[in-house]
Amino acid sequence: MSAILHIVNQSPFSSTLLKQCMDRFNNDDGLILLEDGVYGAMSQHPYAQNVRNIKRCYAIKNDLLARGISLDDISDSIQVIDYDEFVQLTIEFPLSHSWY
Amino acid sequence: MKKGKQHNTKQLAGKNIDVDKEGYLRHLDDWSEGVAECIAQEEGIILTQDHWAVINLLREFYHTFDVSPAMRPLVKYVGIHLGKEKANSIYLLTLFPPSPARIASKIAGLPRPANCL
């Protein structure tokens, strides 16, 4: 079993993409929220609890800030990362899967 | 897959027919046995019964699967319909040199196989 880095780029408020990803999520997998996917870091959507339970969950800093999402408003379980760290993660995980 | 943008017209079997820059018919409906013979001639091939068996089979493949076959599926399909002894690339290569899937598709009036190496 290889850990998969899942990459989600759509808002959970307008798309079921995050749910579809969560349905196929293994325990050791990682999640990166980018572009409109960063709305998944907010606490009010239906899958917020699933996201909080993920051990390795990341959101792209510039995508959060660009949308006016305060870093204080997102769950402590989510690590805020820059683009270099994003690239590093895609190397670190044996597999990546883009959801779009 | 390259799709030529320019519209070339060619005189084939007494008709003006749209072809792409590699000589494949742009419209499947323009095909006829006469057109096939003209294209074959340009490729230096004189069509025999053996050629026609493959050409007709290719057209059947296309109408069944909506795609022009690459070499491997073509060989398999020939094996199923024309017999095992013909299901090899050497046989097809002697009929349609130098690239059977491409040349036979062109003569059969079908698009170029997109995934043909």
Next chain:
Amino acid sequence: MMMAAEGNTTTMNAPKKLLFVLRQAPYGSTLAKDALDAILATSAYEQDLSIAFIDDGVFQLINNQQSELIDQKNIARILSALPLYDITQLFVCAASLAERGITLGAISEDITVLEPEALRTLLSQQDHLLSF
């Protein structure tokens, strides 16, 4: 289109396990056709190739598509050619079928239906995931 990143390292010539993950309906975008073009092309390289239809991707499997009515290539008919390309490892997500009310009678028969746990395992056992 976004593709998968690094896979497991194995020796150069050993076949890689490649899973094409098809998640889109057949005619709403060109992704389904693009995926099939990529799959047929990849089949020439003799890798360990399989396909998983999940989410709206299961709509690609519906029988009796009449795509000529909208001037599109027929995705279901192209899929039916896969055995001739030696592509026989086809999987479909049971939950996605159920969610859409699609019965097995409505899709091609030569496909393995996977429950959620089996699907998660399939995804994690690849060298590369290619998402369309």
